[in-house]
Structure formats: structure tokens, C-alpha cells
Amino acid sequence: MTSLKGSQSIGDESHPFMFDRDAETMPRGNLAALQLRRLRKSLTYVYQKVAHIRRKFEAADVTPETLGSLADIAHFPFTEKTDLRDTYPFGLFAVPREQVLRLHASSGTTGKPTVVGYTRADLDLWSDLMARTLACAGARPGDIVHNAYGYGLFTGGLGAHYGAERLGCTVVPVSGGGTERQVMLMRDFGAAILCATPSYALNIAEVAAGMGVDIAALPLRYGAFGAEPWSEPMRCDLEARLGITAVDIYGLSEILGPGVAAECHVAQDGLHGWEDHFLFEVIDPETLRPLPMGEAGELVITTLTKEALPMVRYRTRDITRLSDEPCTCGRTHVRIKRVTGRNDDMLIIRGVNVYPSQVEAALIGFPGLAPHYQIVLARDGPLDAMTVEVERTGDAPGDAAACAKQAGDVQRHLKSMIGVTCAVAVKAPGEVPRSQGKAVRVKDERDGAARRGE
Numbered sequence: 001m002t003s004l005k006g007s008q009s010i011g012d013e014s015h016p017f018m019f020d021r022d023a024e025t026m027p028r029g030n031l032a033a034l035q036l037r038r039l040r041k042s043l044t045y046v047y048q049k050v051a052h053i054r055r056k057f058e059a060a061d062v063t064p065e066t067l068g069s070l071a072d073i074a075h076f077p078f079t080e081k082t083d084l085r086d087t088y089p090f091g092l093f094a095v096p097r098e099q100v101l102r103l104h105a106s107s108g109t110t111g112k113p114t115v116v117g118y119t120r121a122d123l124d125l126w127s128d129l130m131a132r133t134l135a136c137a138g139a140r141p142g143d144i145v146h147n148a149y150g151y152g153l154f155t156g157g158l159g160a161h162y163g164a165e166r167l168g169c170t171v172v173p174v175s176g177g178g179t180e181r182q183v184m185l186m187r188d189f190g191a192a193i194l195c196a197t198p199s200y201a202l203n204i205a206e207v208a209a210g211m212g213v214d215i216a217a218l219p220l221r222y223g224a225f226g227a228e229p230w231s232e233p234m235r236c237d238l239e240a241r242l243g244i245t246a247v248d249i250y251g252l253s254e255i256l257g258p259g260v261a262a263e264c265h266v267a268q269d270g271l272h273g274w275e276d277h278f279l280f281e282v283i284d285p286e287t288l289r290p291l292p293m294g295e296a297g298e299l300v301i302t303t304l305t306k307e308a309l310p311m312v313r314y315r316t317r318d319i320t321r322l323s324d325e326p327c328t329c330g331r332t333h334v335r336i337k338r339v340t341g342r343n344d345d346m347l348i349i350r351g352v353n354v355y356p357s358q359v360e361a362a363l364i365g366f367p368g369l370a371p372h373y374q375i376v377l378a379r380d381g382p383l384d385a386m387t388v389e390v391e392r393t394g395d396a397p398g399d400a401a402a403c404a405k406q407a408g409d410v411q412r413h414l415k416s417m418i419g420v421t422c423a424v425a426v427k428a429p430g431e432v433p434r435s436q437g438k439a440v441r442v443k444d445e446r447d448g449a450a451r452r453g454e
């Protein structure tokens with residue numbers, strides 16, 4: 001059964017349907033007052049419950065009382081990926097572990113993942129915000145949602161799943177892979193919404209074309225695409241191939257997963273960040289000072305209502321800018337423009353976040369390998385492909401069969417450690433380029449347009 005908030009019709013372009021109209025169209029003055037109330041409460045909560053953050057507050061000489069206005073958030077210390085790593089796995093949780101109903105994880109910068117947890121209330125909030133997100137992207141109660149985001153520790157699959165159910169949709173929990181079967185199911189079931197990474201959606205389109213299936217002629221209407229950077233040319237391409245309106249959705253595990261911000265299908269011009277639950281800032285990554293509305297910098301997010309893992313000024317590393325211009329859809333929440341890149345070295349390979357340092361951590365000490373490696377990025381059709389070049393030690397056998405076996409062993413090890421399948425090339429001793437200063441660990445052979453996701 002759908003649990004729409006308030007009563008409303010299914011909507012049209014001038015009065016679009018919303019999952020939570022009161023919250024989504026709240027006048028900005030009321031929204032700011034609500035944020036301040038919630039921020040005060042959340043800072044007090046974190047200060048009392050999370051020793052690691054309390055120590056950071058003390059080091060920065062702030063207490064929750066330092067906050068007089070929303071702008072005062074600038075006095076508070078940032079939280080970074082390293083804080084999660086230093087307190088691995090549960091040290092930033094604000095509730096006893098027994099109250100955490102679900103764990104998810106994303107890539108950390110070393111061998112250990114970044115672990116996030118959800119209480120019952122957090123899961124409920126996540127479903128609500130994902131229902132909002134999917135409705136914003138064009139989904140309606142009763143629609144069939146083909147969910148090709150990966151299920152598992154990644155937040156995409158289950159996040160979209162529970163959001164679609166909360167909205168009252170029929171979910172097809174297909175996860176990633178098995179693309180021909182996906183095309184068949186989309187056609188046979190009559191999916192209206194496709195949830196996937198944009199690169200996988202392109203893969204689906206190509207496979208469908210190869211199978212002689214015209215997806216544009218099917219009932220598919222909208223795509224809710226995210227989890228990796230993409231661009232306007234890629235949007236146009238996806239819309240043409242799939243015969244849909246393609247909408248950008250954004251989120252990150254540390255804050256919630258998907259459901260932090262979503263474009264509306266009406267304007268398709270920036271992602272409404274759900275400000276009743278998050279405070280968004282953009283900072284200059286050099287000076288770390290907040291930037292005025294509209295200027296490009298790094299997105300920083302503070303959660304206002306999270307229980308298990310409340311975050312104060314989390315540095316997302318995502319580069320974007322905010323816009324408070326009114327939107328034609330009627331939603332009042334600030335818009336986050338397309339994320340154009342990151343200011344760290346994280347790669348996103350088929351929607352999976354990968355840090356070069358993780359690859360290194362997995363390779364070091366692997367039997368028969370010298371400590372030299374290089375990651376080569378290339379294009380494989382619409383997808384980014386990663387080849388890891390490793391070097392065998394002088395005493396490891398160098399015949400073709402032995403190298404192929406070693407490549408297979410390394411490939412399986414990398415898949416199990418970092419969750420992505422990549423090609424492995426075993427090089428002879430001395431063949432992997434040596435550092436002449438800073439090691440060049442990543443060789444990017446994608447063309448410039450591909451790198452920008454075009």
C-alpha cells in the first residue's frame with residue numbers, strides 16, 4: 001500500500017506530483033527555521049553520544065552552544081573519510097550497535113571499507129527520502145520500477161528498493177549484470193522507471209539494440225540515474241536511445257546513500273537537496289571557507305535528523321555549486337548543480353568506488369608479485385574499464401600459462417577485495433614504469449570527453 005503524505009492528485013507538469021508536498025514546497029524562511037532547530041538538536045546529540053566528534057569539537061574550541069545561527073556551522077570541525085577509517089568499524093555510531101538494524105559499506109581509502117549504519121528511524125527516513133527522490137524523478141504509485149542498482153553492501157540497490165516500495169511501486173529487484181535478461185524483463189513486465197548507473201543504462205541500451213529490442217517503443221518513461229558523474233551529452237544520448245526523460249539522483253553512503261538530492265523531471269536542471277534533513281555548504285577546498293551561493297567548490301553536508309551515524313560537516317570531495325533560484329516544479333529546496341568531479345583520487349568504475357590505494361593494499365604481499373603496479377583506465381564501449389598491470393618477481397615462472405594463471409589469481413583477489421572485476425596484465429620484471437618522483441599510479445587512456453562522462 002502506498003503511504004503518500006497528505007492527499008493530492010497524481011499531478012501534471014504545472015502541478016507536479018510530489019511524495020511529500022508540504023515538506024518539498026515549504027517556504028524558505030520556514031525551512032531555515034526548521035534547519036536551525038534540527039541542527040541545534042543534532043549537534044547536541046553528536047556531542048553527547050560520539051566521543052571522537054566531541055574531542056574534535058573540544059580541539060576546535062566549540063560546543064553546541066556556539067551555534068547561534070545557521071552560518072555559525074562554519075566554526076565547527078569537518079568530518080572526513082579518515083575519521084571513519086580511524087574509528088573503523090563502528091566508532092562514529094551514536095547508538096549502541098544493537099540498535100543498528102542495517103549496515104552498508106563503501107570503499108575506504110585502504111583495505112578497510114567505510115561502514116555506515118541505520119537505526120529503524122534511519123531506515124524509515126531513507127525510504128521516505130528515496131520515495132521523494134523517485135517521485136521527483138517521475139515515478140508514480142503503481143509504476144513498475146526496474147532496479148538495476150547493485151544489491152548488497154552498496155546503498156544503491158536497497159535504497160532504491162525500499163523507496164520505490166514506500167512510494168507504492170512494483171519493484172523488480174534485478175540488481176546489476178545479466179544484461180540480456182534485464183532487457184527481456186523490462187520488455188515483458190513493462191517497466192516504467194529504470195534505476196541504474198548512467199553507464200549501465202547505456203550498456204542496457206546497447207545490448208537491447210543488439211537483441212533487436214526497441215526500448216524506446218516500450219512503456220519505459222523515466223530513468224533515475226546516479227552514483228557516478230555523467231553529463232548533458234550523455235543525458236541526451238540516454239534519452240534518445242531509451243525514449244525516456246533521464247534524471248540525475250545523488251547521494252553518498254556516509255550521509256544516507258541515494259536520496260540526498262534529486263533532479264525534478266520538470267526542469268531537469270540541478271538536484272533538489274532535501275534541506276529539511278540535510279544542511280548543504282560549498283567550501284573552497286584550499287581555504288576551507290564557505291563560498292557564497294552559486295560559486296563552485298566542494299560540497300559539505302551536515303545531517304539534521306540521522307540517529308545511528310549523524311554527520312557534522314562531512315567533506316564529500318564532490319565538486320559542484322548550489323543555486324537558490326526558484327524552480328518551475330514548485331519545490332523550494334536548494335539545487336545542487338551536476339557534480340563535475342572530485343578533489344581526491346577516487347575512481348568510479350561501473351558505479352563502484354575505487355581508490356588506487358585500495359588496489360595497492362590488495363596487491364602488496366601477493367605471492368609472486370613485485371611491489372610495482374599501474375592502473376590503466378580505458379573505455380570499453382560505454383563503460384570505463386580498468387586494467388591493473390602487475391609485475392612478476394624474477395623467480396616467478398614467466399611462461400604464458402603461468403602468467404595467465406597468475407593474472408586469474410590476482411583478478412579474483414582484487415574482485416573479492418575491492419568488489420570490481422578488472423583485467424590484470426602480468427608484466428615481466430622491470431616492465432612496469434618506475435617512479436621518477438611521485439609514482440604515476442593511474443594512467444588514464446580514456447579520451448577527455450569520456451573522462452568528463454560525455
Ligand code: DLL
Nearest residue numbers: 106156226227228229249250251252253257258339
Ligand atoms: O553512490 C549512492 C547512490 C546510489 C547515489 C545510487 C545515486 C544512486 P557511494 O557508493 O557512497 O554512494 O558513492 C558516493 O558517488 O560522493 C559521488 O562522488 C558519486 N556520486 C553519487 N551520485 C552521483 C551523481 C552512492 N548523481 C559518491 N553524480 C559521491 C556524480 C555521483 N557523482
